Amino acid sequence: MKSNKDIEQIIIKSPGRINLIGEHIDYNGGNVLPGSIKHKLTLKFYKTNNNQCTISSEGYGSFKFDIKQPLKISSNQWENYILGVVDGLNKKALNELNGFDCIISGDLPIGAGIASSAALECGVAKGLNELFDLNINDEDLIDISCKAEHNFVNNKCGVMDQFTVIKGQEKKLLLLNCATLEHKLLSVNFKNYKIVLLNSNVNHNLATSEYNIRREECEQALKIIQDQYPEYNFLADVPEAVIKSLKEKFPKKLFQRAIYVSQENARTLKAASLLEEDKIVDFGSLMYQSHKGLSEKYQVSVPELDFLVDLTKGFPQVIGSRLMGGGFGGSTINLVDETFVKEFINIASVEFKNKFNINLTPLVVDISNGVEVINSGLNGFAKHNSFEDVNIPGN
Ligand code: GLA
Numbered sequence: 045m046k047s048n049k050d051i052e053q054i055i056i057k058s059p060g061r062i063n064l065i066g067e068h069i070d071y072n073g074g075n076v077l078p079g080s081i082k083h084k085l086t087l088k089f090y091k092t093n094n095n096q097c098t099i100s101s102e103g104y105g106s107f108k109f110d111i112k113q114p115l116k117i118s119s120n121q122w123e124n125y126i127l128g129v130v131d132g133l134n135k136k137a138l139n140e141l142n143g144f145d146c147i148i149s150g151d152l153p154i155g156a157g158i159a160s161s162a163a164l165e166c167g168v169a170k171g172l173n174e175l176f177d178l179n180i181n182d183e184d185l186i187d188i189s190c191k192a193e194h195n196f197v198n199n200k201c202g203v204m205d206q207f208t209v210i211k212g213q214e215k216k217l218l219l220l221n222c223a224t225l226e227h228k229l230l231s232v233n234f235k236n237y238k239i240v241l242l243n244s245n246v247n248h249n250l251a252t253s254e255y256n257i258r259r260e261e262c263e264q265a266l267k268i269i270q271d272q273y274p275e276y277n278f279l280a281d282v283p284e285a286v287i288k289s290l291k292e293k294f295p296k297k298l299f300q301r302a303i304y305v306s307q308e309n310a311r312t313l314k315a316a317s318l319l320e321e322d323k324i325v326d327f328g329s330l331m332y333q334s335h336k337g338l339s340e341k342y343q344v345s346v347p348e349l350d351f352l353v354d355l356t357k358g359f360p361q362v363i364g365s366r367l368m369g370g371g372f373g374g375s376t377i378n379l380v381d382e383t384f385v386k387e388f389i390n391i392a393s394v395e396f397k398n399k400f401n402i403n404l405t406p407l408v409v410d411i412s413n414g415v416e417v418i419n420s421g422l423n424g425f426a427k428h429n430s431f432e433d434v435n436i437p438g439n
Contacts, residue, residue, distance in 0.1 A: 054175050055418040056087045058167030060158035061208040062239060062377055062409055063368055064217060064327075065334050066312035068342060070202025071259050073223035073278025074309035077316055078204055079232065080212025081158065082412035085150035087167040089175050092143035099126055101148040111141050117196050125161050128192025129168045136188060137178040144175060153405065155247040157367075157374025161197070162205035163415075165189035170210070170415045182210050183225070200256045212414030219316045223278050230316060232411050234324055237363060237379040242392055243405040244348045246373035255370050258301065258344065265302040268293050280309040304341035308334060328364025328379050332357075335366030335376075344371030348400055352376045355395055362388065375407070 059080040066076030095113075100106035104122050109115060115131045118124055126146075134141055146168065154160045169185040172178065180188070189206040193199050203222050211218065216229040266279045272290060276282050284306045291299055311330050318327040335353050339345035349367040353376055356362040361384035368377040380388050389406040396404045 056171040058163040070204035070222040072280040074280025078208040079217040079411040124196035128196030132188035156243040157369025159205035166209040241375040241407040243375045248372040251372040265298045300341040331364030
């Protein structure tokens with residue numbers, strides 16, 4: 045029987061993710077409702093006969109490193125997503141990795157708030173795990189991918205993106221408890237409503253630093269609560285009433301952050317029940333509430349995203365809209381009547397261009413499988429040097 049050790053090359057498809065509700069909740073130990081999407085990165089890996097690794101990406105160029113030398117953080121940020129994962133795998137698998145080449149292409153927009161970075165990290169983690177038969181389980185691959193982002197990229201992300209990219213399933217949303225990683229698969233049944241993303245193409249430099257600041261603020265807020273109530277381990281678990289009872293102990297900003305987190309966690313659980321009860325319109329109202337909280341209390345929105353959400357309020361065919369992902373740019377997620385999708389996209393594009401002079405990029409998404417090994421083999425396909433050449437079976 046052929047063992048993975050004989051495999052010389054492998055193709056991985058690694059998806060982006062959406063999140064219906066539960067934003068900035070994962071690192072607070074609460075519940076989120078994401079799903080992996082059909083837009084994916086394609087990563088093609090080959091073993092080499094030496095210790096050299098070459099990574100090539102459509103759009104980002106290429107770089108090289110020696111797999112047997114200690115890996116250092118690069119000044120070129122996108123390289124860190126890969127270097128961080130390779131470093132984590134090397135430590136976990138005690139240097140069982142050898143030289144490899146990797147060619148990255150795909151149709152996943154970067155900076156759109158749909159977790160292209162997690163797709164890259166998890167795609168590399170899964171691909172090298174298979175190629176070198178490392179036997180690392182999915183939970184550890186998720187952990188290695190998150191730590192790559194913390195330690196090499198310096199973005200102190202939660203677990204939602206990496207978990208979804210690895211564990212996502214076609215036509216299912218994951219109701220994920222980020223403290224325990226327990227999760228439930230919910231059928232995506234938005235009836236006649238489509239999930240439409242509007243990418244603002246705004247990408248503020250502050251995104252990473254402000255993200256890390258939000259995380260620190262939540263840690264400070266939790267400490268204030270724990271002084272009185274040491275039984276709470278996560279901010280998302282603290283009921284709103286408890287936070288309100290301690291109002292005078294908080295600086296105003298921290299109070300707002302804590303209230304948002306408590307409310308958003310409760311909203312996510314409510315939203316999941318509404319989805320199960322087929323109450324889609326009520327589900328959509330919670331998305332609007334989520335955006336209001338993100339914009340006013342958590343302060344991670346920008347005028348461009350507020351504009352896009354406000355615009356939808358004039359259309360009864362749109363039942364829910366909010367910013368998605370870390371904020372400070374990226375996309376809004378909208379539930380739009382299928383008969384109105386085209387018109388909605390046209391109107392939003394024109395109004396957005398008039399207001400900000402920026403072209404919107406719309407994306408209608410379907411929920412698809414998490415990371416997949418598409419093909420592997422001894423000599424299953426020839427080595428290609430250009431992205432156009434990459435022939436993906438079943439693509
Ligand atoms: C980014 C992070 C996630 C999560 C979201 C906000 O996508 O990578 O961990 O915190 O922002 O919900």
